Amino acid sequence: MTNANSESQDVRTPSNFLRDIIAEDVRTKKYGDAVIQTRFPPEPNGYLHIGHAKAICLDFGLADEFGGKTNLRFDDTNPEKEEQEYVDSIMKDVRWLGFEWDRLCFASDYFGQLYQWALQLIRAGKAYVDDLSAEDIRHYRGTLTGPGTDSPYRNRSVEENLDLFVRMKNGEFPDGSRVLRARIDMASPNLNMRDPVMYRILHATHHRTGDTWCIYPMYDFAHGQSDSIEQITHSMCTLEFADHQPIYRWYIEQLGIFPSQQFEFDRLNLTYTLLSKRKLLQLVQEKHVSGWDDPRMPTLSGIRRRGFTPEAIRTFCAAIGATRTNGTTDIEMLEHFQRDDLNRRARRAMAVLYPLKVVIDNYPEGQEEFVEVANNPEDPSAGTRQVPFSREIYIEQDDFRELPPPKYYRLSPGKEVRLRNAYFITAQSVEKDAAGNIVEVHCTYDPASRGGNSPDGRKVKSTMHWVSAPHAISAEIRLYDKLFSKADPGDFEEGQSFLSNLNPNSLEILSGARLEPSLAGARVEEHFQFERVGYFCVDPDSAPGRLVFNRTLPLKDTWAKIEKKAGS
RNA sequence: UGGGCGAUCGACUAAUGGUAGGUCAAGUGCCUUUGGAGCACUUUGUCCAGGUUCGAAUCCUGGUCGCCCAGCCA
Numbered sequence: 001m002t003n004a005n006s007e008s009q010d011v012r013t014p015s016n017f018l019r020d021i022i023a024e025d026v027r028t029k030k031y032g033d034a035v036i037q038t039r040f041p042p043e044p045n046g047y048l049h050i051g052h053a054k055a056i057c058l059d060f061g062l063a064d065e066f067g068g069k070t071n072l073r074f075d076d077t078n079p080e081k082e083e084q085e086y087v088d089s090i091m092k093d094v095r096w097l098g099f100e101w102d103r104l105c106f107a108s109d110y111f112g113q114l115y116q117w118a119l120q121l122i123r124a125g126k127a128y129v130d131d132l133s134a135e136d137i138r139h140y141r142g143t144l145t146g147p148g149t150d151s152p153y154r155n156r157s158v159e160e161n162l163d164l165f166v167r168m169k170n171g172e173f174p175d176g177s178r179v180l181r182a183r184i185d186m187a188s189p190n191l192n193m194r195d196p197v198m199y200r201i202l203h204a205t206h207h208r209t210g211d212t213w214c215i216y217p218m219y220d221f222a223h224g225q226s227d228s229i230e231q232i233t234h235s236m237c238t239l240e241f242a243d244h245q246p247i248y249r250w251y252i253e254q255l256g257i258f259p260s261q262q263f264e265f266d267r268l269n270l271t272y273t274l275l276s277k278r279k280l281l282q283l284v285q286e287k288h289v290s291g292w293d294d295p296r297m298p299t300l301s302g303i304r305r306r307g308f309t310p311e312a313i314r315t316f317c318a319a320i321g322a323t324r325t326n327g328t329t330d331i332e333m334l335e336h337f338q339r340d341d342l343n344r345r346a347r348r349a350m351a352v353l354y355p356l357k358v359v360i361d362n363y364p365e366g367q368e369e370f371v372e373v374a375n376n377p378e379d380p381s382a383g384t385r386q387v388p389f390s391r392e393i394y395i396e397q398d399d400f401r402e403l404p405p406p407k408y409y410r411l412s413p414g415k416e417v418r419l420r421n422a423y424f425i426t427a428q429s430v431e432k433d434a435a436g437n438i439v440e441v442h443c444t445y446d447p448a449s450r451g452g453n454s455p456d457g458r459k460v461k462s463t464m465h466w467v468s469a470p471h472a473i474s475a476e477i478r479l480y481d482k483l484f485s486k487a488d489p490g491d492f493e494e495g496q497s498f499l500s501n502l503n504p505n506s507l508e509i510l511s512g513a514r515l516e517p518s519l520a521g522a523r524v525e526e527h528f529q530f531e532r533v534g535y536f537c538v539d540p541d542s543a544p545g546r547l548v549f550n551r552t553l554p555l556k557d558t559w560a561k562i563e564k565k566a567g568s
Numbered sequence: 569u570g571g572g573c574g575a576u577c578g579a580c581u582a583a584u585g586g587u588a589g590g591u592c593a594a595g596u597g598c599c600u601u602u603g604g605a606g607c608a609c610u611u612u613g614u615c616c617a618g619g620u621u622c623g624a625a626u627c628c629u630g631g632u633c634g635c636c637c638a639g640c641c642a
Contacts, residue, residue, distance in 0.1 A: 188569040200640035558603040
């Protein structure tokens, strides 16, 4: 298994209860000389999201930590919701995250064995065919506070149950007409033990088994036994399955098979984020986003396209740990680990998103030169590159104010600043259009300050990025922001839905940006830090000569904070 | 008037009867050729009430609050 290796930035939480349990089981040799075996069991009915990443890191990470193995198992017991497209995307995403499974498994591979086990339980008088309708079953199940009632079909003979079940399998009955149920206890305080349904009739084509079957096992009758077949030692799942533990154990005990054990941990919740497959599907189907891989989606394919990296996601997952407490993690924490990762690794470049032309009046017309620029100041091994400079350049509109507010260090009339890696310039005058908008700033430069330092030791308060106007290239820039404007997207007014919390400004497309020419060679999915602006990566929509950049995250903006404080 | 699980800084998470610590966020200062990064410092916490104990976040009792469960979904 070539799992995510522990790089230096990996955060190891001191401990979590799952690791403690496994460590103890390894120490006491609970499973003899057998190795720790886990599994990641997605249902192929949607794309994986950041919440699954936590489960993946736990399933694969913990097994790996103790020299164990992890299977990727598709929990494909419901043919009506599952598709090959999802299987493919899930495999791709798990690998992208940095994990490789020991065995690729499908619950559907066990349909035959599961069927035999069902027969075994019927023969043992532990299962029966019920003719009650779905509605009646619900009714007979009782309530949270009151016991259920036995189905009138509960005491059929073994022979009759066998006959009926075989005929169910042979397709003699229509969908919904009968089910196979475990015979346990209709008065159990745990609803899952009130004769749970084991099999339902579904004349549907399965993405792998085709039309071989018309009866399909329920999750509870499939999951534990699948774990058992694969000799899973530690079957980790989320908290809402805790109530299923008794039924998980019941089937394994009745069948006398390998005793896999289930452990539950808390599901990931993130502020400003929805992690419900149903709602994500709705966003896709109703076209509130461009698809499962829309860069605003919390899906792994979405955040990959946005520019997030597997390393950062793994570090994040390690940092948040695992407990049995429901909570909501600040999205800021994910963003922090992503910035941290990209700060170390992303190549720097200069790009002006909202250009303002600057003419350097005392720079010779027609002259050009190249200045040497570090590709990544955090990583000298990234080398340097040559960036063209000339008389006319673009700077960010925000970097010039005719009337500078207090503490504004950037360019303003009479003020001297540094153009990064180039020269000191001083603003002299502005040109405006008929409407009074500044369209051009005239400056002078100090030829002695080449490279960005003045020999006389003169200091400037500000350093600004720039792009040489005649050399600049264009690109489409997609500025992404949070998909939802409310920390809890599920918190909405009466009569509304989570859709009312959609952030109307989650995507802004810029067409006027000017970029340094070296960016022309950028490849899809390549990450950059546009200095002083943010982290960007190349979108797959790019074509030769037509670059598209997605903003992964903006850089932290201290000035914006100062300005906001002054304004409020 | 069922059952299950849980409760530690604003958020996430350690401490497993012996100094309540880390990360994020927030704030202050230093530094800076990215108002980025970095560095230093600071603020804020054991749900409540009893009990056991030399000593309790941890053990006990009783409350309170939160989450999950009545699919022929997973």
